[in-house]
Amino acid sequence: MKIVFMGTPDFAVPVLKRLMTEHEVVCVYTRAPKPAGRGKMLLKSPVHELAEQNGIEVRTPKTLRDANEQAAFKALNADISVVAAYGLILPREIIEAFELGCINVHASLLPRWRGAAPIERAIEAGDTQSGISIMQVVEALDAGAVYKKVIVPITSATTGGILHDQLATAGADILSEVLAHFNEIKPTAQDESLVTYATKLSKEEARLNFNQPAEVLERKIRAFNPFPAAYFEYNGERFKVLSAEVVKEQGKIGQILKADKELVICCAQEALRILEIQRQGKKPMPVAELLRGFRFEDGAVLK
RNA sequence: CGCGGGGUAGAGCAGCCCGGUAGCUCGUCAGGCUCAUAACCUGGAGGUCGUUGGUUCAAAUCCUUCCCCCGCAA
Numbered sequence: 001m002k003i004v005f006m007g008t009p010d011f012a013v014p015v016l017k018r019l020m021t022e023h024e025v026v027c028v029y030t031r032a033p034k035p036a037g038r039g040k041m042l043l044k045s046p047v048h049e050l051a052e053q054n055g056i057e058v059r060t061p062k063t064l065r066d067a068n069e070q071a072a073f074k075a076l077n078a079d080i081s082v083v084a085a086y087g088l089i090l091p092r093e094i095i096e097a098f099e100l101g102c103i104n105v106h107a108s109l110l111p112r113w114r115g116a117a118p119i120e121r122a123i124e125a126g127d128t129q130s131g132i133s134i135m136q137v138v139e140a141l142d143a144g145a146v147y148k149k150v151i152v153p154i155t156s157a158t159t160g161g162i163l164h165d166q167l168a169t170a171g172a173d174i175l176s177e178v179l180a181h182f183n184e185i186k187p188t189a190q191d192e193s194l195v196t197y198a199t200k201l202s203k204e205e206a207r208l209n210f211n212q213p214a215e216v217l218e219r220k221i222r223a224f225n226p227f228p229a230a231y232f233e234y235n236g237e238r239f240k241v242l243s244a245e246v247v248k249e250q251g252k253i254g255q256i257l258k259a260d261k262e263l264v265i266c267c268a269q270e271a272l273r274i275l276e277i278q279r280q281g282k283k284p285m286p287v288a289e290l291l292r293g294f295r296f297e298d299g300a301v302l303k
Numbered sequence: 304c305g306c307g308g309g310g311u312a313g314a315g316c317a318g319c320c321c322g323g324u325a326g327c328u329c330g331u332c333a334g335g336c337u338c339a340u341a342a343c344c345u346g347g348a349g350g351u352c353g354u355u356g357g358u359u360c361a362a363a364u365c366c367u368u369c370c371c372c373c374g375c376a377a
Contacts, residue, residue, distance in 0.1 A: 035376095043377090278374085281307085281308035288314095288329090289315050
């Protein structure tokens, strides 16, 4: 098929790669390069880089509401457009530009977790499974009928990063299947009574609040690993917590209960034993390594 | 030139402001002690203090070149 692909971050890369091998990708739409990274250099999106390397035309409009943009889009005369974490709202003119419409690869089991951060929210909420949904794009956000869903389990070892990679790969596979049998598959409408929304991750919520139960914080730590990474502050320094486990200890909320060979911090219910930690300016490392050279004051209380 | 921290023994850190014998915790090796231990004691090996040039009687420490890593921010 002749396909126009629309995507931006790493999640979309495996999907585009697969499309390029199996179909004709006539043009790629992605978010415009923006200042990013240390030095704030203008940085092209992962999808942008990939498309360029493969000699595919790349377009980076700031909006698709513009009539000229819409005309240019339609002029590509593709069969279908495929969206994977593009980052722009698609107006009706774009969605309906091609004969087969527009389909989306979404990283959740819709109708659960519509929205921007479905991967992390599923882990954070304690879901036992996540997955990929291939659905029709409609004007309402992530509300289109679903062609196919595939489940990916969430275990106690599942981090946001791991699940992200699993879903990106799965997404490429499932999209491939759907496109191969596109005429035979009938989409199923979403059950609106089961909808939940995965709001964007914010910096503020990445800060560990020890007034919450250890179990809740452990899930957040896993969900937010590696990005944006849960953290606490000690002596004005930021410590990212990459992994931790719940232990039955008691004390004041936020108190450092142990800081010799292990690091245990008391929470509202039970406590967290920190396993992997990253000191500001340093690389991530097992807690035991940090504690060989760095001392937390025993009994200090974190806010 | 967006802001900032860092590169010191195999690991993690201190020392740097206020130049003057390279230090801590751990690991490692040897020996000792113990019924026993990720226990304890004793002793040892292991560093061109990231790189270049400079200042100085003397540089890990002050100034400088370049390389690399990371936090913030996006």
